[in-house]
Amino acid sequence: MSPEEKCPRSEALSALVDNELLEPDRGALATHVTGCPICAPVLAEFKQLRDSFVALPEVAAGVDIASLVDRRIAAIAGIAKPQSRPQRWRWWQVGPAALGGALSLSLGVYLGSALMLGSQVTAQPAALQMAAFTAIPPGALCPVLQACNSMGH
Amino acid sequence: MLGSDGPDDDWVRRAQAGDREAFSELVRRHQDRVFRYLLRMLGSHEDALELTQDAFIKAWQALPQWQPEAQFRTWLFRIANNTALDALRRRKLVEFVPLENSFDTPSSEPDPERQAQATQEVRQLEANMKKLAPEHRQILLLREVEEMTYEEIGRVLSLSEGTVKSRLARARAALIEIYARSRP
Numbered sequence: 211m212s213p214e215e216k217c218p219r220s221e222a223l224s225a226l227v228d229n230e231l232l233e234p235d236r237g238a239l240a241t242h243v244t245g246c247p248i249c250a251p252v253l254a255e256f257k258q259l260r261d262s263f264v265a266l267p268e269v270a271a272g273v274d275i276a277s278l279v280d281r282r283i284a285a286i287a288g289i290a291k292p293q294s295r296p297q298r299w300r301w302w303q304v305g306p307a308a309l310g311g312a313l314s315l316s317l318g319v320y321l322g323s324a325l326m327l328g329s330q331v332t333a334q335p336a337a338l339q340m341a342a343f344t345a346i347p348p349g350a351l352c353p354v355l356q357a358c359n360s361m362g363h
Numbered sequence: 364m365l366g367s368d369g370p371d372d373d374w375v376r377r378a379q380a381g382d383r384e385a386f387s388e389l390v391r392r393h394q395d396r397v398f399r400y401l402l403r404m405l406g407s408h409e410d411a412l413e414l415t416q417d418a419f420i421k422a423w424q425a426l427p428q429w430q431p432e433a434q435f436r437t438w439l440f441r442i443a444n445n446t447a448l449d450a451l452r453r454r455k456l457v458e459f460v461p462l463e464n465s466f467d468t469p470s471s472e473p474d475p476e477r478q479a480q481a482t483q484e485v486r487q488l489e490a491n492m493k494k495l496a497p498e499h500r501q502i503l504l505l506r507e508v509e510e511m512t513y514e515e516i517g518r519v520l521s522l523s524e525g526t527v528k529s530r531l532a533r534a535r536a537a538l539i540e541i542y543a544r545s546r547p
Contacts, residue, residue, distance in 0.1 A: 224532035228506065230513050255539050262488050263507035265481055271398040271412060276390035279419045280383055286420070 227256045371435040404447040418443040437518040491541045499534035
């Protein structure tokens with residue numbers, strides 16, 4: 211048999227332990243319990259149970275749940291923390307790079323032009339440049355003098 | 364600027380307006396209580412840690428529905444309790460997995476013999492609590508550990524005070540019965 215079945219006042223006794231009974235019920239039950247062989251042990255067991263809960267050790271998460279929750283809320287909302295604004299380029303940020311690039315390009319064109327002007331290739335007529343397709347390519351030895359004068363020079 | 368020891372309501376109103384720092388303050392105030400409750404309901408440190416976060420996320424999302432008449436703690440515990448019950452249903456944990464050895468024993472006990480006895484009693488209580496039905500375990504934890512009044516428990520569990528009273532008595536009787544059965 212359970213204590214509940216044995217004692218018809220278990221609800222009231224439970225409330226008495228919890229200090230949730232109002233007068234005059236509280237006083238009347240307390241008086242009854244002192245002389246009742248059924249209710250007295252039930253009340254004692256309820257009180258013992260309460261004491262055993264008091265002995266339970268404190269437990270803590272051991273981590274900062276607030277920061278974990280905040281990160282998850284930010285992720286749900288699609289907000290990165292710390293909140294960063296989209297990067298906008300300013301002219302003073304790109305100016306030096308643009309100037310450097312332009313100078314490099316100009317220097318390259320200048321040097322390239324100077325090399326081209328100094329070379330023989332540009333000075334040669336178009337027909338002479340096609341000499342690669344003649345019977346004797348440029349740089350080859352002439353078997354006879356006329357063979358190298360195919361252009362009529 | 365609100366003091367960190369001020370009432371919850373002011374912080375809740377700020378959080379309702381989207382102030383995440385105010386909500387973080389609320390989390391810090393209640394995280395250990397919610398974690399403790401979920402740990403004892405579920406029996407697993409990792410599960411409790413994860414569900415504590417879930418409960419706070421749900422609270423953040425439900426903040427627009429919070430009414431100033433509701434005490435934030437009981438409102439939060441209602442969410443935490445539902446989170447725990449959902450997890451129990453999802454994982455079909457009728458009998459809980461063994462509690463991990465994460466509970467420290469009281470350190471202020473000078474007598475080793477008494478300390479050993481106290482440790483044994485705590486373990487016995489934890490083991491017997493695991494055998495209780497979830498509705499008995501939750502109401503006992505809210506009363507004995509969280510020290511809530513019948514009215515507060517009623518708000519958390521959506522029960523009348525009369526039902527809280529009878530269910531608590533039944534939960535206590537059930538736990539005493541488990542103690543009696545576990546004795547050699």
